[in-house]
Amino acid sequence: ADLDSQRAALLALRSSVGGRTLFWNATNQTPCNWAGVQCDRDRVVELHLPAVALSGQIPTGIFSNLTHLRTLSLRFNALTGSLPSDLSSCVDLRNLYLQRNLLSGEIPEFLFNLPELVRLNMGFNNFSGSISNSFNNFTRLKTLFLENNQLSGSIPVLDRLSLDQFNVSNNLLNGSVPQNLRTFSQDSFLGNSLCGKPLSLCPGETGTDSSSPFTASPGNKSNKKNKLSGGAIAGIVIGSIAALLLLVFLLIFLCRNKSSKKTSAVDVAAVKQHPESEVVSHDKSISDLENGNGYPTAAAAAAAVAVNKVEANGNGNAAAGGGAKKLVFFGKAERAFDLEDLLRASAEVLGKGTFGTAYKAVLESGPVVAVKRLKDVTITEKEFREKIEAVGAVDHQSLVPLRAYYFSRDEKLLVYDYMSMGSLSALLHGNKGAGRTPLNWEMRSGIALGAARGIEYLHSQGPNVSHGNIKSSNILLTKSYDARVSDFGLSQLVGPSSTPNRVAGYRAPEVTDPRKVSQKADVYSFGVLLLELLTGKAPTHALLNEEGVDLPRWVQSVVREEWTSEVFDLELLRYQNVEEEMVQLLQLAVDCAAQYPDKRPSMSDVVRSIEELRRSSLKEEQDQIQHDNNDIEL
Numbered sequence: 001a002d003l004d005s006q007r008a009a010l011l012a013l014r015s016s017v018g019g020r021t022l023f024w025n026a027t028n029q030t031p032c033n034w035a036g037v038q039c040d041r042d043r044v045v046e047l048h049l050p051a052v053a054l055s056g057q058i059p060t061g062i063f064s065n066l067t068h069l070r071t072l073s074l075r076f077n078a079l080t081g082s083l084p085s086d087l088s089s090c091v092d093l094r095n096l097y098l099q100r101n102l103l104s105g106e107i108p109e110f111l112f113n114l115p116e117l118v119r120l121n122m123g124f125n126n127f128s129g130s131i132s133n134s135f136n137n138f139t140r141l142k143t144l145f146l147e148n149n150q151l152s153g154s155i156p157v158l159d160r161l162s163l164d165q166f167n168v169s170n171n172l173l174n175g176s177v178p179q180n181l182r183t184f185s186q187d188s189f190l191g192n193s194l195c196g197k198p199l200s201l202c203p204g205e206t207g208t209d210s211s212s213p214f215t216a217s218p219g220n221k222s223n224k225k226n227k228l229s230g231g232a233i234a235g236i237v238i239g240s241i242a243a244l245l246l247l248v249f250l251l252i253f254l255c256r257n258k259s260s261k262k263t264s265a266v267d268v269a270a271v272k273q274h275p276e277s278e279v280v281s282h283d284k285s286i287s288d289l290e291n292g293n294g295y296p297t298a299a300a301a302a303a304a305v306a307v308n309k310v311e312a313n314g315n316g317n318a319a320a321g322g323g324a325k326k327l328v329f330f331g332k333a334e335r336a337f338d339l340e341d342l343l344r345a346s347a348e349v350l351g352k353g354t355f356g357t358a359y360k361a362v363l364e365s366g367p368v369v370a371v372k373r374l375k376d377v378t379i380t381e382k383e384f385r386e387k388i389e390a391v392g393a394v395d396h397q398s399l400v401p402l403r404a405y406y407f408s409r410d411e412k413l414l415v416y417d418y419m420s421m422g423s424l425s426a427l428l429h430g431n432k433g434a435g436r437t438p439l440n441w442e443m444r445s446g447i448a449l450g451a452a453r454g455i456e457y458l459h460s461q462g463p464n465v466s467h468g469n470i471k472s473s474n475i476l477l478t479k480s481y482d483a484r485v486s487d488f489g490l491s492q493l494v495g496p497s498s499t500p501n502r503v504a505g506y507r508a509p510e511v512t513d514p515r516k517v518s519q520k521a522d523v524y525s526f527g528v529l530l531l532e533l534l535t536g537k538a539p540t541h542a543l544l545n546e547e548g549v550d551l552p553r554w555v556q557s558v559v560r561e562e563w564t565s566e567v568f569d570l571e572l573l574r575y576q577n578v579e580e581e582m583v584q585l586l587q588l589a590v591d592c593a594a595q596y597p598d599k600r601p602s603m604s605d606v607v608r609s610i611e612e613l614r615r616s617s618l619k620e621e622q623d624q625i626q627h628d629n630n631d632i633e634l
């Protein structure tokens with residue numbers, strides 16, 4: 001009878017959440033119905049029931065035998081009363097999210113029998129009583145949120161914990177803040193009767209507390225602190241010598257360049273900014289180029305050759321272009337510049353891809369464009385113009401717009417809008433140092449949605465239309481981090497020798513000929529891209545110098561061993577309120593990267609799913625409990 005009532009309660013729980021609940025079967029990594037029908041209780045690893053209007057007391061027995069449960073989330077509900085003692089049987093629990101309920105009573109002692117806990121959030125409830133010394137049992141605990149409860153007494157010395165996050169604000173606590181918690185900000189303690197750093201000093205405490213890193217009195221103590229160690233001095237000396245050498249080297253380099261009269265001020269600035277890049281001199285005129293003087297970049301040289309040909313022939317193959325030396329613009333795009341302007345522009349190499357080299361060109365009149373110089377175009381001019389016109393006609397806000405092209409016998413140039421934030425690949429795997437904008441959940445899920453919409457749009461153009469080269473270096477970002485898919489249609493312009501050298505990590509298992517890519521293969525590549533966004537790891541061979549991983553297999557193995565938080569990029573784990581949504585996106589990624597094409601969702605399904613989970617993460621950010629008619633009595 002007991003089991004039956006449990007099952008009834010579980011079924012009630014499950015039916016209350018519909019499709020939003022994720023129950024994960026640890027054995028075969030598929031979502032399962034944990035009410036005992038398809039998977040056993042001891043295989044349930046995650047239980048997420050956030051903001052589903054659960055109310056009333058949690059019945060005893062509901063958590064028994066969930067021995068492999070790692071994450072339990074009941075946050076944003078209206079649960080009342082105390083926690084059932086069978087929670088202590090979830091001995092593998094790592095993440096316990098109970099915030100924003102109406103739970104009351106003392107924090108039960110049995111909770112301290114959960115030695116694996118890493119994150120505990122009990123904030124915004126009615127818990128009372130004192131904070132027990134037993135919190136020291138949680139030796140792995142990193143996050144402890146107890147804010148906005150009725151907790152009283154003093155904060156115990158939690159010296160066995162090394163917490164990353166801590167908050168006890170808005171309780172009834174008094175006494176002094178223990179030394180090892182004084183590194184947290186005021187916000188962690190406000191709304192109590194506490195004293196001591198970071199709050200105001202306790203009676204009898206002096207401002208020269210040795211524990212504070214900011215107290216620099218003129219006395220011996222501070223002198224000692226300010227003294228540099230031998231190692232630091234050696235470091236400074238070596239650093240200074242290295243900087244001096246670098247300066248001398250730079251001076252020699254600049255002088256040499258000046259003497260050869262080939263570098264303008266713009267070039268110097270560009271060299272400084274992009275020492276590895278080639279630079280086109282902005283003051284190089286067409287005639288300079290025609291004279292055959294050394295060309296600062298391959299693009300300038302090539303474009304000049306193109307111009308020479310056009311002028312020598314006197315016809316310029318202008319059939320579709322409307323005249324010699326003319327760029328052909330698409331649609332109603334303003335002819336803001338012409339080929340001469342492009343040649344005069346200062347430029348830098350963005351990178352070499354499968355289809356040629358990409359340059360950033362800053363035109364004298366202001367616009368910044370990306371120019372792709374195609375190599376190995378073997379099709380006829382007529383074919384090229386037809387195909388490129390089709391590419392130019394594709395117009396969607398999630399695709400990088402192709403603005404113009406140039407065609408001559410020797411030179412084919414494509415002009416795109418320049419995407420100022422570069423590629424997703426560079427953002428994820430590039431400079432991780434200071435000054436870099438961390439990619440939070442909002443941005444990552446927004447990028448995923450933008451990219452998905454771009455691919456969905458392409459697929460909507462016809463059942464045989466696919467991108468064929470979805471990867472993170474082809475997802476470019478605007479100033480506001482909106483994602484745009486680039487490189488659409490290029491594989492049809494080039495010969496077989498330079499068909500997309502698809503990075504192994506993104507290639508669907510069924511793709512043997514890179515020219516024959518289906519929409520479902522795009523979905524697979526997109527799945528890998530999602531895994532890359534979530535894990536921060538690059539797929540195999542995606543980076544030249546670093547080892548990548550086989551993302552779908554890696555994720556599955558982590559799921560098997562250490563589901564789930566361990567999978568995510570550390571930068572994302574800071575945003576715990578969206579863990580459910582992260583898990584849902586991970587699930588979608590795994591679905592997209594299914595081995596068999598038929599098992600993969602369509603891009604429209606993918607777009608709908610991402611829209612839905614972004615909506616729900618927004619909803620959960622709202623700081624209120626939504627009581628509705630669907631309240632379920634437990």
Ligand SMILES: Nc1ncnc2c1ncn2[C@@H]1O[C@H](COP(=O)(O)OP(=O)(O)OP(=O)(O)O)[C@@H](O)[C@H]1O
Pocket residue numbers: 350351352353354355356357358370372400416417418419420422423469473474476486487500501
């Ligand atoms: N419109 C653009 N705006 C900003 N950067 C761009 C633009 N187009 C390309 N890039 C950048 O230039 C570099 C080279 O791009 P390109 O598309 O030629 O090669 P790829 O994407 O690395 O490989 P593939 O040719 O296989 O797609 C990449 O780092 C890419 O992010």
